[in-house]
Amino acid sequence: MKIFFSSILCFALAFTSCNKKSESIIVKVENPLPVDRSNETVEIKLADLQLTEVQKAYTNWGVNDVVTEKELVSQLIDQDGDGNWDLLIFQPEVKASSKMDFEIFPKKEAYQTDSVPTCYSRFVPERTDDYAWENDRVAFRTYGPKAQKMIEDSVPGGTLSSGMDAWLKRVEYPIINKWYEKYVSGTGTYHEDTGEGLDNFHVGKSRGIGGIAKKADTTYYYSKNFTSWKTITTGPLRTSFVLQYADWDASGKSISEEKHISLDRGQNLSKFELKINGVSSISTGITLHEKKGVTTTNKENGWMSYWEPHDGSELGLGIVTKPKNIIAFDKYDTTLKDESNLYAELELENGEVIYYAGFGWKKSKQFQNQKEWETYLADFAQKVNNPLKVTLP
Template sequence: MKKIIFLSLTLSFFISCDKKTEPFSNIEIKNNLNVDREFETVEVDISTYQLDEKSSFVILDENTNEEIISQVIDNNLDGKNDIIIFQPKIKANSSKKYLLTSKETTKDSVPVYCYSRFVPERTDDYAWENNRVAFRTYGPVAQKMVEDSIPGGTLSSGIDAWLKRVDYPIINKWYKKNTLDIGAYHKDSGEGLDNFHVGSSRGVGGIAAKVDTSFYFSKNFTSYKTITTGPVRTSFILTYVNWDANGKEISETKYISLDYGQNLTRYEIELDGTDTISVGLTLHKQDGKTSTNNNWISYWEPFDDSELGQGMVTTDAYFIDSEKYVTSKVDQSNYFANLRVIDGKVIYYAGFGWKKSNQFTTQKEWENYLKDFSKKINNPLKVL
């Protein structure tokens, strides 16, 4: 039986019929594509609504009065919730109506599939996951260990992929195993493993600045802020010391989120000092297949006793082109998507699909996922 980790989260359940409240808002979600849609998160502004301390916001299906799994988020960490998010199921070329209302708060435990945290027990990683994938990246202590020639450090702003093949959270479990047996999460005991090498590469979705024919990038993150964890989304902020790209000083702040049901992490990066940025997928042994189409790139490769697909997707406005950069320098060969920086930021999605997880079994299936994802983010659900 699968073991699910539960974290405490305040939820609201149905009010009895004699305690009906008027909705704050009627919400209509419209799907303009000729495909059914689910596992796409919509956001509703709740910043102007007031609740007493005994009540919580909820989303109801207008037709059935069924409560939809939702999550309230304080995006700017000022102590006041800004949005409520949920994932509607909408048929092709149709719309569906929901109610934003409130109910008496009761405390209950729900599975927090979308989870992230700082990990001081493994130097100073920051790790995040949902029900399909997991990732991590590295902090300043790990960087200093390398610079001081202390074993066990990591100098990289690349993104590591943790190849999980279960739908329950594994971050805390794997790190605990690793404290008892160093390297334990490099072995697959049935849940997956960390056998994805990052080094100084871009991993799966790290960024670089191209100047002439060379690529430059930041070192480890220097600070973090966790914004939210929950049933629908985890999000956090990573900051970096300004870095040099052949005489150009670049500032970088990453706003990162991962939603339930998705294989791709969302990156919204604030940048100054460059008009373009390159998002990389590490080429590892350079024995895989690269592909691209309009606004996504993919790398499908043999991977130990399985196969692995990496991908990056963005909207039409950001995408310029792609290029395969191969060099004899260790870990520096990457497949890049070159993106425009618009109004000081760039937004893209990056992640992976592991054949052994049974989510994607062929290169074609993986690329179809990226194509479908691209179509959806370029034609988002409309909140009316």
């Protein structure tokens, strides 16, 4: 009798396992380039998988390498905030000019992630009203309406800028909360490096790293601080959020602006997805600070760079986009404080355009010189223009 029961139990477990297997989906990922690929995110839209009613009942999905049967780190994302998962993302390692199969499989345990994951962002009301974001390599922040009003009301401590600030971290773990806690508690300051990095990147009125502007005649115009924010996701592989701005004027042209910003694990560049109304083109820029660095532009491959001496070290700033987006580059050199920037004018398609902006700090030991930084940008651009190809069943 015990043997009979045990056999039934084993059969039931085997049936459950087989049943789960039958509900899995195989997708193919192809690398079209003759170089190995890693730290690149594959996106699977769950709606494109044409799930059965049984499959739709699952609230968690994982990803396995079919050959090794090893589970990859993955992340589920609710893009529109309706309470249902829209995207499944993962970062495969794919050899040059090769294809790999991956199994998308249902998981019985509930989906969860760390409270402060590798790719993290949040609104920071305790430091006026910053919005800050980071991954395992870099960190950024930008400024909200309260900081703007403080400047307009002549209250000390405000910031008036739609530029993007770079936080020069040199550790892989999250630092945003830790650095702000030092500020709030008065136990330290993120303007001094105690081993993790620091904020010594000046933005002011400049575009920082990836802020936008519109040129009319010989003058660049730009928005003020963001007016509202919405966090979409944080997790092991990606953080993303949306910033809204008040309409702004560029020599008589009223411009509306929305930025959807995301940052993936292993990357130095944030992705900016713009929605702009009122003009047919927009410029994104990187500050030239003291104008002591070297600018490089490459329209054919879709990138621009500024490598500069920076507070006893060196710093590379860069922007990458598809070559077809670029109308022209403009090294805007002026005597006006903080207004010298290297710009790329980008053509809008139906009011939208995508670019990537970020930095590499020599002291983080990620890049040692201008050549290494520009090689990274060129490689990043090549992969943006030749993404991993996903074939669904």
